[in-house]
Amino acid sequence: MRKVKKAIIPAAGLGTRFLPATKALAKEMLPIVDKPTIQFIVEEAKKSGIEDIVIVDGKSKRSIEDHFDSNPELEANLRNKHKDEALAEVQKTTDINLYFIRQPYPRGLGDAVLTAKAFIGDEPFVVLLGDDMMKSDVPLTKQLIDRFDQTGASTLAVKRVPHEDTAKYGVINPSAEIQPGLFDVSSFVEKPAPEDAPSDLAIIGRYLFTPEIFDALEQTKPGVGGEIQLTDAIDSLNRTQRVFAHEFKGERFDVGSKIGWLETNIEYGLTHPQTKNDLRQYIEELGAKLSKEDAAQSPKKTK
Structure with missing residues (x-):
């Protein structure tokens, strides 16, 4: 079975919920104490065994590339002042195989994933969203990879949410729990009203896909908000091959x-x-x- 070694991190959003801070600063660079949110996401991927990461960005996102690039002047300054701990933290950000692709227009999450098709090729891969930070003993991305190693099928992460919040998420309609915490899914619904939601299991920001998701994305028409919805493509993929849902039991932080x-x-x-x-x-x-x-x-x- 092919191993999961590549990841996509979509980071092309405009960050309008954080204006005016995000007028010139990438939303993904907003810090959690002293570390940008996107660095937590990259570190999760790396801890999970991912070797190559592509960040799909947009305009005004240059600060992300600069953050993960080397800064010889800063490193020399820290070295000369014997600030070894700070130097180690700075050098950590360059010890990653990172690539960048521009999403020309904000056409939705599904389009952002499709933009990285050539980078992924014919391999399974993970998608990590920057608005969701996860805390657990085993990284959530690694949990999905472990599920894939068992099933060989696309698997996405879900977590139970208050029923009144279902309109904020994609929600699954589970048909059976085939293993503890692993669901076979009948359908996927994008942001259903609470009265229409088939369950309280909401899709959170981690996905593992087989490359066939790209065929589904190419055939997906704009949905909610006039955007290419990833959830719609997942529902389409589920008609031709099984897509599972893995329930995450750790802590999730919404930094979006x-x-x-x-x-x-x-x-x-x-x-x-x-x-x-x-x-x-x-x-x-x-x-x-x-x-x-x-x-x-x-x-x-x-x-």
Whole structure:
């Protein structure tokens, strides 16, 4: 069986939810404490055994390429000042086989994946979305690869969400749980209204595909939002070959929204060796301050 060694990271979105910060800065470069979100995604792929990664980008994304390029002046400065720990962190970003392809027009996630067809060739591959950061003992991408090694079939990651949130996601209609956490799927629905959602199992930002997904994408017509929807192509592929869904039991952080990005910074900051103690103290002090303010604003009881 062919091994999964290639990955696509779509990064061509305009990042409108983070304007004005993303007017000139790639959304994927917004930091979680001290590391850009896209670096977490690249590191997950690398830890999962991926050897070659293509980032599908767009205009105003040059900062991503610069981040993963070498910076001899900075490295020399850190070396001369004996800042060995910082130097090691900087050099880590260049120890990756990265390639870049431009998506000319924002035609949707499906089109972004199709843009990388020539890079992938006739091989299985994974797709990692930058808006989703995952936390688990075994990287989610590696979990999908392990499933593929068993089944040889396309497999995507799903996670249970509150039923009222189904309109934010692609959702699966499972026909059977063939192994614990592995579902055979009848159909895939893009952003269904809660009353129409076939389940609470939402597709999250990790996919493993056989190369036949490209044929499905080429035949997919624009769907929701006038874009080429990856979920529609997956549903089409499922009619000709089995597509499985793997339930992720770890933690997922949505860094594509303002509140999700803030929450992720706090969570990561509470584990970062340089920030965890001070941040915990600040949160405790802030909690005490807010409690006092709430108490002062509460109406006093009268006898």
